[in-house]
Amino acid sequence: MAEIVALDKARLLLCDCRGSMAPDAAAIARGTGLACSRLHAELCRAEAGVVAEALSRPGPVLVACEQEAARFAEIAEDAAAMERLGWVDIRDRAGWAGPGEAVGPKMAALVADARLPAPDLPLFDVESAGLCLVYGAEAVALPAAARLAEVLTVTVMLTDRPEIAAPPAGADVVTGRIRNLAGSLGRFELTVDAFAELAPAGRGARAFGKPADGARSACDIVVDLSGGTPLVPAPEKRDGYLRADPCDPLAVERVLFEAAQLTGTFEKPLHIRLTESLCAHSRAEQTGCTRCLDVCPTGAISPAGEHVTIDTGVCAGCGACSAVCPSGAAATEEPPVAHLFRRMRAMAEAFRAAGGEGPRLLVHEGHGAEMIRLGARHGRGLPGAVVPMEIAALASFGHAEMLAALALGFSAVDILAAPMTERAVIGGQIALAEAILAAAPQGAGRLRLIDEADPDALMEILHGPAPAPHGCEPILAVGGRRETVRLAARALAGGVPEAPVPLPAGAPYGAVLVDTDACTLCLSCAGLCPTGALSDNPDRPELSFREEACIQCGLCEGLCPETAIRLVPQLELSDAAFAPRVLKEEEPFACIECGALFGVKSTIERITEKLSSHAMFRNSDNARLIQMCDDCRVRAQYHGDSAPFRFGERPKVRTTEDYLKERDGEG
Structure with a gap:
């Protein structure tokens, strides 16, 4: 579908393409509310003046023909009305159907779709200075490099180590084996093993120097004529990486032609917009959601701490990451x-x-x-x-x-x-x-x-x-x-179904089940839940869950020190999914000094019991420290006999009046 004008008061020009189809003007008008023109026979040629006349009047014009869009664009340019012209194909998509089939409703649907304004697609610039690497065996790579050296800055890397009688003019010659290739058009980075440069001097054929592993370099374009395994995943989707079978001369010619055009500044769409704060990839060095990493065919997505990052140059815009992302962190821009x-x-x-x-x-x-x-x-x-x-x-x-x-x-x-x-x-x-x-x-x-x-x-x-x-x-x-x-x-x-809908493993909807006997309410799961589906209560030991927010990233399950959490993929369609429900709650413990509530009562009592037989806690005030809140524990340790910085009781402050009384014997 071509990009077209989309305004409510557009006029629709209909054409039956020399009687080969029959547009249903009445159905289109009922479905879209547009005023349709009379039925024309050849708007692109004999009746082209109708388009020019329509564009001479105010308002947008929609032509029901996409095949001759270039012709209509010429007419619009002559009339300085390109911004008011649009077109839509109702012939190939709706004009020719089976005998007796009603096509008017479909024509109306296609016109309605064409009237919607397409959102602007974000773009960014990709720059290529024409630095090209040709990679392959001598028999194919050297002639290819000689051809490209006329328009590009070429380095040819040979996969074999022949003696070179006459290097191609304008091209550097090296030998090596590419271990790793990363990047895209304008910013390729490669690591090479067995790298060696062509010796600059010598009589007769020239040989290569001593090979070395781990050499690193960069280039703008890669022409891979090695015939081996592609150097990047999804090679047909990698801008600037051109690969051909060295045994197929036509394929080699095709990639050489394409490589010669890849110099300058190019606009590339920003296919995917990533909101890092929504990403649930990782928390506390624990891996959670990897759905986008698992499906990206080009390897454009990689971990970056607690979230992932997308290499916009490598991204080919397949949109798979946006389809599987459970949180909306990866969202397609083509279109939203x-x-x-x-x-x-x-x-x-x-x-x-x-x-x-x-x-x-x-x-x-x-x-x-x-x-x-x-x-x-x-x-x-x-x-x-x-x-x-x-x-x-x-x-x-x-x-x-x-x-x-x-x-x-x-x-x-x-x-x-x-x-x-x-x-x-x-x-x-x-x-x-x-x-x-x-x-x-x-x-x-x-x-x-x-x-x-x-x-x-x-x-x-x-x-x-x-x-x-x-x-x-x-x-x-x-x-x-x-x-x-x-x-x-x-x-x-x-x-609303009576029960939640069960879903397959890996679904982005579901519940969290907690083994209440094993859970100690440490609340590490609530503290690291990326969507807030798990939450605590600041006033008492309590773990709550809101199913609508759970994306089944698995972080809580992996982080739980007691392995008390289990994920259940399902879709709860009732309003209960929006309301928090308590998974576990307990009574807080009262500080034995000040009475302030803190911690979990059962946990404090269990720890006290387990440590009662330990030498450090038997017949010692240390056991009391476990039963104190943070403030009381600090005070007790500061004033304890074993405190390293204890200086006794603070002396009483003496005033002038106290001094005078002592001097006069009145104290």
Whole structure:
């Protein structure tokens, strides 16, 4: 979907593409409230003046054609009205469907989606000075380096150690084996073993010097022609790392062409925004949540003390971390989840307002958009009830978005995998959503990952049997993912289930169970709980738990010195999840000196009993110290006979009057 103008009073220009489809103006108007133009036949060519005339008047203009967007942009530029022009594809995505299928409601949904203003995506600059490393064997790497040396500053690192008769002009030649490569375009860092430089002098062929391990260097671009294991994880997603099979000349030519273009300043999106204060990765050197670390395909996420850090240069924006993050610390910016909820709501509402029933959401990336176009032009096209929605990263569409889509009015959600889709992440999110839907009477079988690369086969799948509408009253998706999950689950279940919904291990919702016999109320769990789900009472020994805030990070379970805590993954949909409940409470102990309440009575008594037979505490005032509050214990130790700084009782202050009385014998 192209970036388009999105204002409430836009005018929609309709075109039937030379009679090849039939836009349903009435349904679009009912679903969106837009005033549609008369039906045109060729807005991109013969009737292009209609677009120019519409742009000459005030207000935004929306053209129902995306194929000829470049042509419409030219018209808008000539009219100095580019900021008022937008377009939306209703032909390939809705114009060609099965015989007799109503496509008007879907057209209305697509137009409603196009009218929403897309939030600005944060960008940052990446600078490359063109310092390039070519890595591989002599036969391929030297000719490649000679080519690139014309436009880049090149160092070629050979994986073999031949004698060099004629080094390539303008390129340095070394030999070595890359042990580790980190970073991305403009800031690669590498560690090299068996590193040696080409000897600068000598007669005949030139040889390399003595090899050394652990050499370190940096560069902007890496061209890997070694043919071995990739030097970085998910190499196809690493900016500046170009890899080709050295036995494939076309592939080598392709990466050399790409490398030659990587000089200058580039803008890269800030895909993920990290709020460190919300991260539950670690506390007190105890590891808790590692969900984002486990799923990041590029290795862009790494521990950084009590939280994680994201290397924005390495991050490829797959969105998997935001889908699995239980606290919202990692949040996708492409787009923000709130905008995604608005899109789905707008499409579902427009579909219903246009007279449609049982819409099905098809979530896809750019690869899926091309499959939809091919399936429409050369096959059956999408069914009339299937509403496609393109997003930047499929893995960011997690269980919260799936449940929200169903609760907003879609009867089913299909996710169309692309070649580089993180299938395991999406599969795990579907499994979690299905577990939550187990409480819904008709919840099963409404979520699906479609892994199909053939457009015709995709159309056959989508034209197959589909779930019936579930009849759920649409929700108003507000707040973050966790709030929306709870709201959607209750709506889809038709109320509040009698018992919590059991969830698979690793789910980000659940309860904490405490073995009250083992718990000593040390409260280390409450002090380090990152979300405040566990809390203490400053007035008495008490441990409370609020289930709605628990993200099942496992810190409390790992930190408990008595191993008295156990996590139970579940989703409590009743209001009881929001109210703190006491897990354990005891009577405080009264100080034997001042009567102040402190500590836990059972613990003080147990310690006193256990130490009663110890030599240091038998027939000693030391036993009394255990039963004193902090202030009384300090005073007792200061005035005790064994205190190292004891100086006896403080002398009485003598005044002038006391002196005079003593002198006159009146004292």
